[in-house]
Amino acid sequence: GENVEQHPSTLSVQEGDSAVIKCTYSDSASNYFPWYKQELGKRPQLIIDIRSNVGEKKDQRIAVTLNKTAKHFSLHITETQPEDSAVYFCAATPGMIKAAGNKLTFGGGTRVLVKP
């Protein structure tokens, strides 16, 4: 099955700096890669996703890049703000409907702290 590794496990940045989180995956069949933000005691919320036919996607201060050959994808947050402090999870799944059911396999998470 799929295995997703995420680094770093913690990341401390100064407000206004950029933050980068990297994930690798093992299953070459995976072609959908969402990123979730989870604040303490709250549900994981989708912040951005990318499909394998695209190499990069951007939404305001957040961008995701995907390298299918190397099987890794990254989350980039620019101009970080204190409200960006949370735990971020990457995930991977085969995007097609099949027996795998599109279940998401998650990385271990990155705790991001943005210092004012």
Added chain:
Amino acid sequence: DTGVSQNPRHKITKRGQNVTFRCDPISEHNRLYWYRQTLGQGPEFLTYFQNEAQLEKSRLLSDRFSAERPKGSFSTLEIQRTEQGDSAMYLCASSLARGLSNYGYTFGSGTRLTVV
């Protein structure tokens, strides 16, 4: 419809007792997933339903765990003879699978189980 709803939010139980959690997905979503999340880790897949059919179960789902989705709407997750190792956040997610795509993967706020 405001999203995926889970009840209860918190459950404290004594070891050996049975517990049941409920998940109400987004109404038009035909897929429903259960995940378990322990502190500091990413969510781990337990099982999923397409309408009322349970199509996949993780090896994490021991014989003490059972899930149902009798009418293809809400789902219940029961844990029998609870153990301290069952203490975790149990997350439900739903999505709309149509054709070769899977849309709107949305998580509920979870049920936090503490076994004492």
